Amino acid sequence: MLPDPLTTAAGRPDTLGVLGGMGPLATVDFLAKLVALTPATRDADHLPVLVYAVPQVPDRVAPILTGSGPSPLPALLAGMHWLVAAGAKAIALPCHTAHHWADAIDDASPIPLLHIADAAIAALEAGGLSGATVGIIGTRATWQAGIYQDRLCRRGFDTRTCRDTELETVVLPAIALVKQGAPERARPLFERAIAALLDGGADAVLLACTEIPAAFAGHRLPARVIDGTEALARACITWGLSRRT
């Protein structure tokens, strides 16, 4: 009934599966960065990409913060299985918070999940920031779930996040502004949070919520700031190009 993946173009070794939709705009931002950062002079130079973007996946925040609500894991695993069946050879998950279930997806999957924290580590090290103290700006759930801390710590980085009052009065309102379509009003707030982390001793700042880089679209990121979404796109491109040789 189903075509054999090996007979389709998606049977290529560099086919990337994207488990998206969390949220839909973050998926588009990731795909746009994937295309923009791929060295290409013609369509066929780009990676084959399969996307499963089902924004009806149960909420990721409540299970992390309060342990309540249905787990999104079954829906994430269903998406992973479809990507594998369709011919994907690695999985990207362009959502920081959903990485709480990254190990569970990776364990159940016959193909690797390219973890966003590993991508951030690669970006930090490529920027000469090995072993740096990294300030992480994102939602409370991303920090509480430890999406970044464990992997960065194992690699010799130190991590910290915003003070609680700053999260409540600066970062979360700014994220809400982006979601409401007002990135211009959000950007100065993010700049304030970034400056506070750098002033407080961070050597670099990692944007660990997909809404934050969206507020800087068309603007240059401040120095020593890493965009997690861009880092993931670069890691996927590095993976895909290495699979072609």
Place this chain on the structure above:
Amino acid sequence: MLPDPLTTAAGRPDTLGVLGGMGPLATVDFLAKLVALTPATRDADHLPVLVYAVPQVPDRVAPILTGSGPSPLPALLAGMHWLVAAGAKAIALPCHTAHHWADAIDDASPIPLLHIADAAIAALEAGGLSGATVGIIGTRATWQAGIYQDRLCRRGFDTRTCRDTELETVVLPAIALVKQGAPERARPLFERAIAALLDGGADAVLLACTEIPAAFAGHRLPARVIDGTEALARACITWGLSRRT
């Protein structure tokens, strides 16, 4: 082996399948418009979207212009079958030229293909342009394949395209610039071709190549210009929302 689509979130009646990758940037542009134009206050308001974006599909232009080279149809049908198997309930093809095979895909598919020319007709009529003379800017293959002319003509529109020298020296080089990642350099060329069609008697201009609106990202389209990609996104949203009731 494969999960039953009905047990996954993609079993929803409003799941859209996107046969993309032709080119990769055009697919991202379509997905961005789909998200931006969907009336939504939270992630779950957006349509579930499955994307099969394999830019290694054989070239669409040579088979249309010269009848030479391998047909892209088998690869397009493989993509369609995967989207159907994954739970898609309609197909969008965000590539004008590939619509040469739209009827063949539609005939082979158990789910409808939402044709980009029907989407453009809906946009023209919504803009008070019923029966207008429509200038069409796109590749030579899109014009030669008659992607738009037949359907617009049957609906009472008149159609025309750029003069041949303008196609060669303005439109096609500009499309190549977008594919090379230089939309800023392409935009003034497209503006020149649009002005020439309007000056020559067209009531409206249809951007019938997905690379053209990509060059206007972040910029307002000139008046009386219809973006085929945006029209397709709106048609998909109309379809998806109607499936929820």
